[in-house]
Amino acid sequence: MNTVKTKLFLSIAAGVLLLAGRSFAAGSAATVTEAVNQVDHGLTQSTETHPAPKGTVLADGEYLKTGVKSRAELELANKTITRLGANTIFNYSAADNQVDLQTGTLLFSKPKDEKPMTIKTAAVTAAIVGTTGFIQKQGKSIVFGLIEGSATATIDGVDFTIHAGQLLKFTPGSPPQILSFDVPLLLATSPLITKFPHNLPNEKYINREIAEYNDLVGRGFIQPPKDPFYLLNFAGYPPTFPLPGFDSAGQALDKFNHPPSDDTQQPPQPPCCHPPCCHPPCGNFGNQEG
Amino acid sequence: MGLTLAASSTLFAQSAAETLQQKVGLPQQAPPPIPTTTSNGDLGQVGIVQQFPKPDMFTVSTTQQFFDTTNVFYSQSGKVSSAAYLGTYTGSYVPYSLVNWTPRITLQYNQARYGNAGSGDFDNENVAFSSQYVFTEDRAWSWTATVDLSRFTTAHANDTVFYKEVVYDNQISHVQPIGKDNDLYFIASYNLTYHQASPSVFDRLDNAFTFSLSYYPCKQVCISPYVRPAARIYVTDTSTQNDRHDFNLEEGLDVTYQPCKYVAFSADVSNVNDFSNTPGQSYNVTAPGVSATGTIRF
Numbered sequence: 001m002n003t004v005k006t007k008l009f010l011s012i013a014a015g016v017l018l019l020a021g022r023s024f025a026a027g028s029a030a031t032v033t034e035a036v037n038q039v040d041h042g043l044t045q046s047t048e049t050h051p052a053p054k055g056t057v058l059a060d061g062e063y064l065k066t067g068v069k070s071r072a073e074l075e076l077a078n079k080t081i082t083r084l085g086a087n088t089i090f091n092y093s094a095a096d097n098q099v100d101l102q103t104g105t106l107l108f109s110k111p112k113d114e115k116p117m118t119i120k121t122a123a124v125t126a127a128i129v130g131t132t133g134f135i136q137k138q139g140k141s142i143v144f145g146l147i148e149g150s151a152t153a154t155i156d157g158v159d160f161t162i163h164a165g166q167l168l169k170f171t172p173g174s175p176p177q178i179l180s181f182d183v184p185l186l187l188a189t190s191p192l193i194t195k196f197p198h199n200l201p202n203e204k205y206i207n208r209e210i211a212e213y214n215d216l217v218g219r220g221f222i223q224p225p226k227d228p229f230y231l232l233n234f235a236g237y238p239p240t241f242p243l244p245g246f247d248s249a250g251q252a253l254d255k256f257n258h259p260p261s262d263d264t265q266q267p268p269q270p271p272c273c274h275p276p277c278c279h280p281p282c283g284n285f286g287n288q289e290g
Numbered sequence: 291m292g293l294t295l296a297a298s299s300t301l302f303a304q305s306a307a308e309t310l311q312q313k314v315g316l317p318q319q320a321p322p323p324i325p326t327t328t329s330n331g332d333l334g335q336v337g338i339v340q341q342f343p344k345p346d347m348f349t350v351s352t353t354q355q356f357f358d359t360t361n362v363f364y365s366q367s368g369k370v371s372s373a374a375y376l377g378t379y380t381g382s383y384v385p386y387s388l389v390n391w392t393p394r395i396t397l398q399y400n401q402a403r404y405g406n407a408g409s410g411d412f413d414n415e416n417v418a419f420s421s422q423y424v425f426t427e428d429r430a431w432s433w434t435a436t437v438d439l440s441r442f443t444t445a446h447a448n449d450t451v452f453y454k455e456v457v458y459d460n461q462i463s464h465v466q467p468i469g470k471d472n473d474l475y476f477i478a479s480y481n482l483t484y485h486q487a488s489p490s491v492f493d494r495l496d497n498a499f500t501f502s503l504s505y506y507p508c509k510q511v512c513i514s515p516y517v518r519p520a521a522r523i524y525v526t527d528t529s530t531q532n533d534r535h536d537f538n539l540e541e542g543l544d545v546t547y548q549p550c551k552y553v554a555f556s557a558d559v560s561n562v563n564d565f566s567n568t569p570g571q572s573y574n575v576t577a578p579g580v581s582a583t584g585t586i587r588f
Binding site for chain 2: 088105186193245247248256
C-alpha cells in the first residue's frame with residue numbers, strides 16, 4: 001500500500017515539476033513590452049487568439065500577430081528586443097533560439113553576448129550574434145538589412161555576408177542583390193525606431209555606426225546612386241610600389257665583389273723607371289728603388 | 291639579373307592582381323537599374339546609396355618566392371645561373387583617405403639568397419611614401435606618385451651597404467574590362483621613374499609602359515601575360531660609361547590562385563632583355579618561379 005502511495009506521490013510530483021518546468025520555459029520565451037492597437041497571440045494560427053497587451057508573456061513557440069496600423073515590442077528570453085510593424089505574424093522558439101517571420105516587418109536588436117540567434121523566413125535564413133537590423137517579408141519579396149553589426153544570410157544554401165549599412169533584397173526567381181542604404185535616414189524615419197519609447201540594447205553601437213556613416217559621407221565613400229550603378233563592392237584601388245633597381249643593385253653587387261682594376265680603385269703604386277713597365281711615367285715617389 | 295627579373299615580376303604580379311581587385315567596380319556591360327529610395331509605412335525611408343569601401347588602414351603581407359635565374363648579376367659575360375629564394379615582407383599604413391585619394395607609407399624588406407652564388411645574396415630595405423589619386427568615377431584611371439628610399443646590404447652578417455637609391459616614380463594606370471562576362475581585363479600603365487643611386491653610375495631615368503591582360507577563368511584564378519618595354523637613360527657619365535641608353539624589354543606570364551582573401555599562390559615566368567648602347571652592359575635573364583603570399587588587412 002505504501003509502495004502504491006509512494007509511486008502515486010512521485011508521479012504527481014513529477015507531473016507538477018514537468019508543468020512547472022514548461023511554465024517556466026513558457027514564461028521565459030518572450031514578454032510583450034509594448035502593444036499599440038490590435039496585437040494578438042496564440043499557440044497556432046488556426047486556434048483561437050487572445051489579445052496581447054503590454055506585459056503578456058508568450059509561451060515558447062507561441063506566435064504574435066499585429067493588425068492594421070498596429071505595432072508591438074517584445075523582449076525575448078535572450079534579451080533581444082524585437083519590434084513588429086503592422087500586419088506582422090511572428091513567433092519565437094526559445095528552445096531553438098529562432099525567430100520565424102511569416103509575414104510583415106520586424107526590427108531586432110540583439111545584445112552582443114556572442115550567442116547566435118537565427119532569424120528565419122520562407123526563403124532566407126540569417127544567423128546573427130550581436131546585431132541590430134530589420135527583416136521584411138511582403139508577398140514573396142524579402143528585405144534583410146543591418147543597422148549595426150554583421151550577419152550571414154543563407155539563400156538556397158548560398159551564404160551572403162551582410163555588414164552594417166547593407167541590405168539583401170531577394171525575390172524568388174531573381175538573383176539576390178546586396179545594396180547599401182542610408183542608415184541615418186532609416187533611423188530618422190522608421191516607425192519601428194521613432195514610435196517606441198525605449199532605447200534599443202545596442203544603442204551605443206548604433207550611434208557609433210551613424211558617426212562612421214557620416215564620416216564616410218564626408219570623405220566621399222558614400223554617395224547617392226549614379227548611373228551606372230555599381231552593384232557589387234570592389235576592394236578599393238590598389239597600393240602600388242615602384243620597382244627598386246634590383247638590376248642596378250645586382251650589377252653593383254657584382255662590382256662590389258669584384259672591384260674593377262682601374263686607377264681609381266688601385267692602391268698607390270711606386271713608379272717604375274725600367275722598361276717595360278714605364279707607365280705611368282717616372283716621377284719622384286720617394287726613394288723606393290733602393 | 292635573375293633576381294631583378296624575378297623580383298620585379300613578383301612585384302608587378304602583385305600590383306596587377308591588386309589592380310584587378312577593383313574589377314567589380316568597373317562599369318558592367320549590363321549594369322543593374324539604379325535603385326531608388328523607397329518609402330515603406332513600417333520600415334521608413336530606405337534610401338539606397340553607393341558605397342565605395344575605404345582602404346584598410348594597415349596591410350601586412352609576405353611573399354615567399356622560389357625561382358631559378360639564368361643571370362644572378364645581370365651581366366653580359368660570365369653569367370651565373372642559380373636557384374634562388376626571395377622573401378618579401380611588407381607593411382603599409384594609410385593614415386587617412388578620401389574616396390579618390392589614398393596616401394600610403396610602406397615598409398618593405400627583401401631577402402635574396404642564391405643556391406649557387408652566395409656572393410649574390412643580399413638584403414634590401416625600402417620605405418616608400420605614395421599618393422594615389424583616382425581620376426574617374428569608374429576608377430579606371432589613376433595617378434600614383436611615389437618616393438622610395440631603398441638600401442641594399444650584403445648578407446650573412448656582413449651588412450655592408452653596396453647600393454642605395456631614391457626612386458621618384460610617377461605612374462598613370464588604366465584598367466579596362468573586355469568582353470561581356472567581366473572576366474577579361476586590359477591593364478596599361480606608364481611609369482616615369484628617376485633612380486638617384488649610389489654609386490651614381492647607376493643614376494637613370496626610366497620611361498616604361500606596362501601592358502597586361504588578366505583573365506579570370508574562375509573567381510579564384512587569374513592568368514596574366516604582360517609586357518613591359520622601357521627606355522632607360524643613364525645620366526652620369528664615367529670613364530667607362532658615356533651617354534648610356536638602354537632599351538629594356540620584360541615579358542612574362544603569371545598565374546595566381548587565390549583561394550581566400552588572405553592567401554595567394556602564384557607561378558610565373560619572366561624574361562628580360564636589356565639592350566644597351568654601352569659595350570658590355572646588355573644582359574638577358576630568364577626566371578621561372580613559384581610563390582606564396584599571405585596578406586592581412588585591417
